[in-house]
Amino acid sequence: xxxxxxxxxxxxxxxxxxxxxxxxxxxxxxxxxxxxxxxxxxxxxxxxxxxxxxxxxxxxxxxxxxxxxxxxxxxxxxxxxxxxxxxxxxxxxxxxxxxxxxxxxxxxxxxxxxxxxxxxxxxxxxxxxxxxxxxxxxxxxxxxxxxxxxxxxxxxxxxxxxxxxxxxxxxxxxxxxxxxxxxxxxxxxxxxxxxxxxxxxxxxxxxxxxxxxxxxxxxxxxxxxxxxxxxxxxxxxxxxxxxxxxxxxxxxxxxxxxxxxxxxxxxxxxxxxxxxxxxxxxxxxxxxxxxxxxxxxxxxxxxxxxxxxxxxxxxxxxxxxxxxxxxxxxxxxxxxxxxxxxxxxxxxxxxxxxxxxxxxxxxxxxxxxxxxxxxxxxxxxxxxxxxxxxxxxxxxxxxxxxxx
Numbered sequence: 404x405x406x407x408x409x410x411x412x413x414x415x416x417x418x419x420x421x422x423x424x425x426x427x428x429x430x431x432x433x434x435x436x437x438x439x440x441x442x443x444x445x446x447x448x449x450x451x452x453x454x455x456x457x458x459x460x461x462x463x464x465x466x467x468x469x470x471x472x473x474x475x476x477x478x479x480x481x482x483x484x485x486x487x488x489x490x491x492x493x494x495x496x497x498x499x500x501x502x503x504x505x506x507x508x509x510x511x512x513x514x515x516x517x518x519x520x521x522x523x524x525x526x527x528x529x530x531x532x533x534x535x536x537x538x539x540x541x542x543x544x545x546x547x548x549x550x551x552x553x554x555x556x557x558x559x560x561x562x563x564x565x566x567x568x569x570x571x572x573x574x575x576x577x578x579x580x581x582x583x584x585x586x587x588x589x590x591x592x593x594x595x596x597x598x599x600x601x602x603x604x605x606x607x608x609x610x611x612x613x614x615x616x617x618x619x620x621x622x623x624x625x626x627x628x629x630x631x632x633x634x635x636x637x638x639x640x641x642x643x644x645x646x647x648x649x650x651x652x653x654x655x656x657x658x659x660x661x662x663x664x665x666x667x668x669x670x671x672x673x674x675x676x677x678x679x680x681x682x683x684x685x686x687x688x689x690x691x692x693x694x695x696x697x698x699x700x701x702x703x704x705x706x707x708x709x710x711x712x713x714x715x716x717x718x719x720x721x722x723x724x725x726x727x728x729x730x731x732x733x734x735x736x737x738x739x740x741x742x743x744x745x746x747x748x749x750x751x752x753x754x755x756x757x758x759x760x761x762x763x764x765x766x767x768x769x770x771x772x773x774x775x776x777x778x779x780x781x782x783x784x785x786x787x788x789x790x791x792x793x794x795x796x797x798x799x800x801x802x803x804x805x806x807x
Contacts, residue, residue, distance in 0.1 A: 455757045457746070461497045461799040462762070470791025472531075473769050476523035476542070479550065480789060482797060483518025489530060489540075491550050497789075497799045511552045513538055520594045524601040524618070528552065531592035537606055539621065556621045559586040563622050575628060586623035588612065596640035607648055609634035613658065613667070625666050630656060639683040639692065645670075647692060649680030655694055655704075657712060675702055675714045684728035684735065686749070691715075693735055695725025701737055701747075703754070720745055720756055723766075729788070731772040734802070736788055738767030744790055746802055758802065765794035775801065782806055 468486035475481075480492040489511045516533025523529075528540040537558040543551050567573040567584040575585045583589055590610035597604055597618075604616040611634065613627040630648060637649035646658040646667060655673040660666070673694075682695035692704040692712065701718035723740035730736070735747040735754060744760040744767055769791045778785035778801065788800040 455746070455748075455805075456803045457758045457760060458801060459760070459762050459798050460801050463492070463497070463797040465795025465797065467795065469765070469768060469793040469795050470797055471517040471519060471768055472521045473771055473789055473791050473797070474521040474523050475771055475773055475789070476528065479542075480797075481521050481523065481528060482791060483521050483530060484795075485517040487513050487515065487518065487532075489513060489518055489521070489528070489552065491542075491552070492797075511540070511554075516591070519592060522595045522597050522604075524597050527555070527618075529595055529597070529604055529618075531595045531606060533591045535588045535590060535592060535608070535610075537588075537592055537595070537604070537616070558616060558621055559584075559623055560621050585626045585628065586614070588614065590634070593634070593636050594638040596638050596646075598640065598644060599642045605638060605640055605646060607635040607638045609636075611635060611650075613638075613646065613648055615667070627658070627667055630658075633679075636679070636681050637683040637694075639685050641685060641689050647683055647685075649683045649694055651679035653677065653679055653696075655680060655683070655692075655712075670710050671712060673704060673712055673714070676700075678724075681724060681726050682728040682737075684730045686730050686735070687732055691749075693718075693728055693730070695728050695737060697724040699723055699725060699739065699741070701725055701728070701735075716754075718747055718754055718756075720759075726766055726768050727770045729770040729772045731786055732774060732784070734772070734786060736770050736772050738770045738790060738792075740766040742766060742792070744770065744788065744800070746788070748804070757804070760788070760790075760800050762798060763790065763792040763794050763796060765792045767792045778803070 468484040470482055471485050472483035478494055480494050482490050514532040514534040514536055518530050518532060520531035526542045530538045539556040540552040541555050543553050563586055567586055573584045588608040588610055590608050592606050592608045594607050602618055604618050606614045611629055611631050613630045614623055615625040616623050631650035631652050633650050633652035635648050635650045639647040644660060647655055649655050653676045657670040658667045659670045676696045678697040680694050680696055684693045694702045699721040702714055703716045704712045705715050707713045721739040721741050725737055725739055727738040733749045737745045742763045745756050746758040747754045748757045767790050772788045775785035775787045783806055784804045786802040790798045
C-alpha cells in the first residue's frame with residue numbers, strides 16, 4: 404500500500420496514538436481552507452513504541468545580553484548576542500554540566516546592536532548586524548590551539564561603494580528624503596544564507612530587500628528592492644538555489660534565478676499565514692518548507708510542481724510566537740516566545756510532537772541542531788539541539804529516539 408493510499412484504520416491508529424502521547428493536541432492539524440494531510444506512513448505506529456527521551460546536558464549562563472544567533476562550525480559553536488559580541492565555544496566542553504568559564508575560545512566586539520545571524524563556510528564566518536552591515540571573519544588557530552577571529556571585510560566594501568557612488572543610476576530612494584546606493588542595506592540585516600558551493604551569500608533585511616553577494620571578492624551582485632511590503636525576518640535557501648523569504652507582511656515569497664543567469668524573479672507568493680512570519684526552514688530532504696508565525700503556528704508547505712507551493716497542514720502547540728526553526732534528519736525543532744522548544748517528528752508528510760523542552764526563562768530566540776553520532780547506536784538515534792534565549796542562556800539538549 405502506498406503512502407497516499409493509507410487506509411482510514413491506519414490513519415486512526417496514528418492519530419489516536421499521537422493523541423495518547425500528546426494530549427495537549429500538539430500535532431499536525433488541517434484547516435477547512437487547506438487540503439487534508441496528503442500522506443501517512445503505510446505502517447501505523449507500533450503499540451509497543453517507546454517514546455523519546457530528552458534532557459538538557461549543559462547550560463551556559465549568560466550575562467546581561469540575550470543570545471540572538473548561533474551556528475555550528477566544525478568543533479566550535481559560534482554565538483552572537485544583543486551587545487555586539489561574537490563568541491566561540493568548544494563543543495566538546497558543552498556536553499556536560501561543568502564550569503564553562505574557560506570554554507570560550509574568543510570574544511569579538513563588533514559594530515552596533517545585536518548580531519542577528521551567523522553562517523559558516525570553512526574557516527570563514529559571516530555575521531549580520533543590527534547596524535545594517537554584514538561582516539566577514541576568518542577563523543585562525545594559533546600554536547596553543549586557541550581560536551581567534553580576524554576581520555576580513557565589512558559589506559558593502561569600500562571598493563564596491565566607490566564604484567557605485569559616482570553613478571546616479573546606482574542611487575535608490577530608501578526614505579522619503581533619503582537616497583542610498585542599491586548595494587547598501589539601510590536597516591537591520593535579519594538573516595543570512597550561503598549557497599551550496601559557498602560562492603554566494605544571500606541577505607535579507609528589515610529594509611524589505613533581498614541581496615546577493617559574491618564571497619570571493621564580497622561584491623554585491625544583485626538587490627531585489629521592495630521584495631516585501633514590510634520587514635523581512637527570515638530566509639531559507641535550497642540546494643538548487645531556490646530562495647524563500649518570510650516577512651512581517653504575513654507573506655512568504657519564492658524566488659528563482661533564470662537559467663540564462665539573469666536576476667532573481669518572483670515565482671509565487673504564499674499567503675496562508677494570518678500573522679507575521681518570523682522563521683523559515685526546509686526539511687532535510689527539502690521536500691517541505693516550514694514557516695513559523697507570530698500566532699504560534701507552523702505552516703507546512705510542499706512543492707506541487709516546479710513553480711507552485713501547496714499548504715498541506717499546520718503544526719500547533721506553542722502558546723506564543725514562533726521565533727526560530729531548525730531541521731535535522733526527520734525532526735523539526737521550533738523555538739518560541741512561550742519559552743519552550745518543541746521537537747516534531749515526520750512520518751511521511753505527517754508530523755507530531757515528540758517532546759517539549761522546558762528550561763529557558765525567556766523566549767527562545769535561536770536554534771541549531773545536528774545528529775549526535777557519538778551517542779547514536781543500533782537501538783537509538785541521538786540528536787543535539789543548541790538553543791539561545793532572551794534569558795541570556797545557551798542550552799544544549801540531547802534527544803534520544805528508539806529505532807523501531
